[in-house]
Amino acid sequence: MEGSTSKPTVGALPDAAAEAPLAPVALTWLMWSLFAASVAALVARVRLGFAPELSGVLAVDGLTVLLWVVVTFFGGVVLSYSRRYMAGSAHETRFFLAVFGFSTVVLALVAADHLALFGLLWLTMGLVMAELIGVVDEWEQARAAAAVARRYFVASGAFLGVALTALWWATGATTISGVAGAAGALGGPIWLVAAGALVLAAMIQSALLPFHGWLLSSMTAPTPASALMHAGFVNAGGVLLLRFAPVVTVDATLMLAVVAVGAASALLGKLLKSVRPDVKSELACSTVGQMGFMIMQAGLGFFGAAITHLVLHGFYKAYQFLGAGGRVERTSPGEKAGHEPDGSGAADVAATLATGLAGGAVFVLLTGKGTSLDGGLLLVLFVVFTTLHAARGAVEHASLPTTVRYGAVPLVFLPAVTVYAFVYRGVSALLADLPVVTAPTELTALHGLVAVAFLVAYAATEAGVHERSRRLYAALLNAGQPASSTVLTNATEYDDGGVQ
Template structure:
């Protein structure tokens, strides 16, 4: 049976690709069937979800071999895949809410897969509570929209929502934003995500590559409603910025491999939400897919990353030689990303911030490449700019393709005007990158302890007994 379920998921992936080709070749922007609506966003996300799920299913055939509940594991993993597909295809508010609730219940269940492990059950209970709160928030926001617009179709709701009065729209959007933040593990709701490491590694891979992305999917589906209020968009951006910064800092102080990846997910989900707050929902979907593929590979390979090493001596202070190499290459990479993705630098809108953050990411990557001491300095001087430019080209093409593919989906690319909060966030990120790049957080014991404490999972979900993991 477990191999049959794996084949089913791969067939769903093939169907998603064929559906995408069919929709691209047709004159219609979407296919509807009752409460379901299949558009470009649905097929793009379906292809990404089923591809990752297929890999996770195949990996689990060996990883879970010998597990006493292997059939129950595969049934739940396949059910999760189907529920996510239902969520992204749902065009009825009630169906969307039911799929959201089912996703949370199934995810909590597989996090507590090992029934005889008290820590796993504690993690499952914590997740159930948070997912219940998120579902309640989602239902509240959807109910307000349904009552205010008199519509039950998501497409009809988002078409009418911008015409609603400010207070009513705010009353609907704030609960939806809270639901998205909880599901994506954004700060300060990241506790359930950091405590979910009791899940089997394939579940962690699927969860971090797909299920936490549901928050971004929610924002993208209701994009026209969110972009109708500048204040709400600013709030979305700030929530994402705080999570991106906090998650990055928490990842710096983690000693556990999987927990470090979880903190990285908090940061990446924050960056995805930032893009939504800037009006680039299509770019956020491209980021969602690329991050999902990358994070799935990291989780599935987490076991091979565990090795005994001696602590490295770290010398505080900025690597000035590294900066001299990385920064010019990063600026060139940022400009290339702007040119390929079509983001305006001047006259500036919110696209400028995407270029700034892409440049910072490239600079950090350049510093990492500079540390490859086994490669000669002359070769690094040539290789670093080329590698960064290639990465910028790939990312820019991915964003441009996503924006082109989703051009028929309402509200997926609506650049916002730059304001003081957005500019302040860019300055804070740049200053933070220099501060933490210099390792100054390790010199400040108070700050280091606070970061270490903020990233700790619930104590009931952790054991210090090695043999307990083999239950």
């Protein structure tokens, strides 16, 4: 029928420049000013050794200035995007204050040296994120999602409190730097309590198995808040493990357990992503998987690689969330978001294997990792997996023919793994003043077992084996469901919520 192809519209978008409240404008410019100051601090750190401190309270090191730049950049992008997205919303000013407040808390957290201050800021960070998840509080579902998230974040803060108290009791130190200096004498039950609680706090914050429920229940958050959550907040687990690396690296068994937890989460994220029907929850499952890769790198003793991963994943996931609306437009009705067209079986496997080997060789050549019989071999494997997965996803969304896709994946993957290697080298150099940045673990039979199990399960998932079992498919659907109280099923309630 003539005219049937015209693009439907729901009316003109609000003009963000017309009668805009003062807070969004002022806070956006203030955030970008903080970004400029953070870049200046990073340059001063590299060139002049900039390292101010308030003895026993705050200390600025390489990790601090790096995360200042990352946090203020993401904060500036989210606030700028939200000037249009939240224009006209009854929650606009409250939303901007929460985003700015969250960013400010994180800026202080990454500079905190006193144990009590660090713990307080950690808890505050979670509570402000819960506020963002439930910012549209007219929705019963938004309030429920905020309550779910708040319970998880309070639990994370409680575990961290236990860890910090145990470390103070064992070492007598009241600062993170003091604990690091005394970590060599740690051991026994008190150390086990502290290290175990640290790992649990990191797992909750990074939404790792079995604590991924809060992330999958957070879909009520406005899209810019989701971008901030997935690009920044979930990365806090990796930052925590690096800050307390001298504690968690005391025992190789604990590090192996961290690798196993990360591997399970990486696989779960991939499996759950394959059965999700909507873009935002699919991206949430992807984040669970990527955080698994990040924690695996920390468990292998490559904390610099974990920080590199969280920075690069942050940029990638922020772009994906802020562009989620466009992806919905490009997905035809009935087409599963993220579905990869079937390839030609053996040809697809051969092309993927050749591409992965080439990328692994590039990473080894540029970083020197993987040349010894230690955790570096698994680091290369996991970097190749996660980067290749991202490259395949980018090519897949371009809707290219299968034959073209085989050639396009290497063209995306090889530059991506090269960038990863160079960023890793730069980040490792910037973090060189931290007590532990690289502590390669000695490979054991259990490491080999974890790696083989991971490879087999990953290959089976790529082949769609899980889709042939109705029971497994149903189990994955159930495992990926958010809390029932957070699910919005009535379109009228959404319309009444006041969000564009």
